[in-house]
Amino acid sequence: MKFLKLLLPLFLLFAIVTPSQAKKAKKVKTVTYVCSIDCDHCKKTILKNIPYEKGVKNVEVDLATKEVKVSFRVDKTDDKKIEDAIEKLGYTAEVKKACCAEKHKK
Numbered sequence: 249m250k251f252l253k254l255l256l257p258l259f260l261l262f263a264i265v266t267p268s269q270a271k272k273a274k275k276v277k278t279v280t281y282v283c284s285i286d287c288d289h290c291k292k293t294i295l296k297n298i299p300y301e302k303g304v305k306n307v308e309v310d311l312a313t314k315e316v317k318v319s320f321r322v323d324k325t326d327d328k329k330i331e332d333a334i335e336k337l338g339y340t341a342e343v344k345k346a347c348c349a350e351k352h353k354k
């Protein structure tokens with residue numbers, strides 16, 4: 249019995265330490281582009297095309313800020329390819345630079 253009492257905390261410790269491996273999540277990155285979009289038609293054009301680009305998981309368009317937020321698989325595409333895809337539709341696209349608030353997070 250005394251042996252069991254000693255073993256239990258040890259076992260519990262193992263149970264806490266061992267998980268946290270095997271987290272093989274598909275890496276998704278979200279990049280915000282500032283684009284030359286200015287009306288509902290532009291928004292529709294973006295939403296009709298960009299979600300079908302290779303590796304793209306999600307697209308959000310904010311007309312007020314002219315921002316297009318794209319989430320994509322890093323193993324399938326990259327910032328530049330998405331940028332090119334937006335430009336191919338006839339818009340300018342520029343990766344939105346992180347503001348100072350982003351730096352202060354670290």
Ligand SMILES: [Cu+2]
Pocket residue numbers: 285286287288289290291
């Ligand atoms: Cu437009």
